[in-house]
Amino acid sequence: AQKVTQAQTEISVVEKEDVTLDCVYETRDTTYYLFWYKQPPSGELVFLIRRNSFDEQNEISGRYSWNFQKSTSSFNFTITASQVVDSAVYFCALTPYNNNDMRFGAGTRLTVKP
Amino acid sequence: SQTIHQWPATLVQPVGSPLSLECTVEGTSNPNLYWYRQAAGRGLQLLFYSVGIGQISSEVPQNLSASRPQDRQFILSSKKLLLSDSGFYLCAWSRRERDTQYFGPGTRLTVL
Numbered sequence: 001a002q003k004v005t006q007a008q009t010e011i012s013v014v015e016k017e018d019v020t021l022d023c024v025y026e027t028r029d030t031t032y033y034l035f036w037y038k039q040p041p042s043g044e045l046v047f048l049i050r051r052n053s054f055d056e057q058n059e060i061s062g063r064y065s066w067n068f069q070k071s072t073s074s075f076n077f078t079i080t081a082s083q084v085v086d087s088a089v090y091f092c093a094l095t096p097y098n099n100n101d102m103r104f105g106a107g108t109r110l111t112v113k114p
Numbered sequence: 115s116q117t118i119h120q121w122p123a124t125l126v127q128p129v130g131s132p133l134s135l136e137c138t139v140e141g142t143s144n145p146n147l148y149w150y151r152q153a154a155g156r157g158l159q160l161l162f163y164s165v166g167i168g169q170i171s172s173e174v175p176q177n178l179s180a181s182r183p184q185d186r187q188f189i190l191s192s193k194k195l196l197l198s199d200s201g202f203y204l205c206a207w208s209r210r211e212r213d214t215q216y217f218g219p220g221t222r223l224t225v226l
Contacts, residue, residue: 033212043202045158045217091157095212100146100171102215106157 006105023092031097116141120218133192137205145207147188152202
């Protein structure tokens with residue numbers, strides 16, 4: 001069975017601060033996919049990144065970066081120089097290779113204050 | 115490009131009334147389709163998914179049901195709503211299993 005844990009329920013930072021959102025997962029599968037989604041106040045989930053279990057390279061996209069550490073089963077998300085528009089709930093998710101069972105973490109609510 | 119629609123956006127229904135939420139996808143064929151529920155302040159729970167017309171898999175036993183009458187249409191229904199059915203319902207699609215899922219705008223359901 002799969003499980004995704006986002007221990008940080010809420011984080012509040014001041015604009016321009018860096019912030020890291022933690023994600024720890026459990027799975028028995030050797031092949032799986034990890035995701036991050038952003039849910040702004042409007043409610044729609046916005047896809048941010050997909051990473052497969054064989055690719056441990058860190059990824060950077062603008063102010064966003066992701067650190068995948070298979071040894072610690074973690075897939076952390078860092079926002080550099082945060083902005084007010086980054087305020088949202090962020091979800092980490094995992095899906096195994098052979099089915100549609102995507103499991104989401106409980107989400108982390110990020111508030112960026114001006 | 116692909117787009118996913120859900121309606122209605124907001125719904126207030128009395129306990130015991132029926133429910134029908136619709137989701138349609140444009141710009142792709144034979145997508146995998148999903149229904150999720152998000153209770154207030156909580157994560158997403160997968161309710162149903164479908165890999166093709168008439169093929170529905172249920173993840174959680176409940177008084178909800180799903181149907182896929184057409185390739186790009188996915189409907190969530192209930193014959194009698196419960197208070198616990200209140201929540202935010204999200205539809206999603208993907209090209210195939212384990213692919214990235216793309217979500218619709220959601221329907222906020224309040225059962226009174």
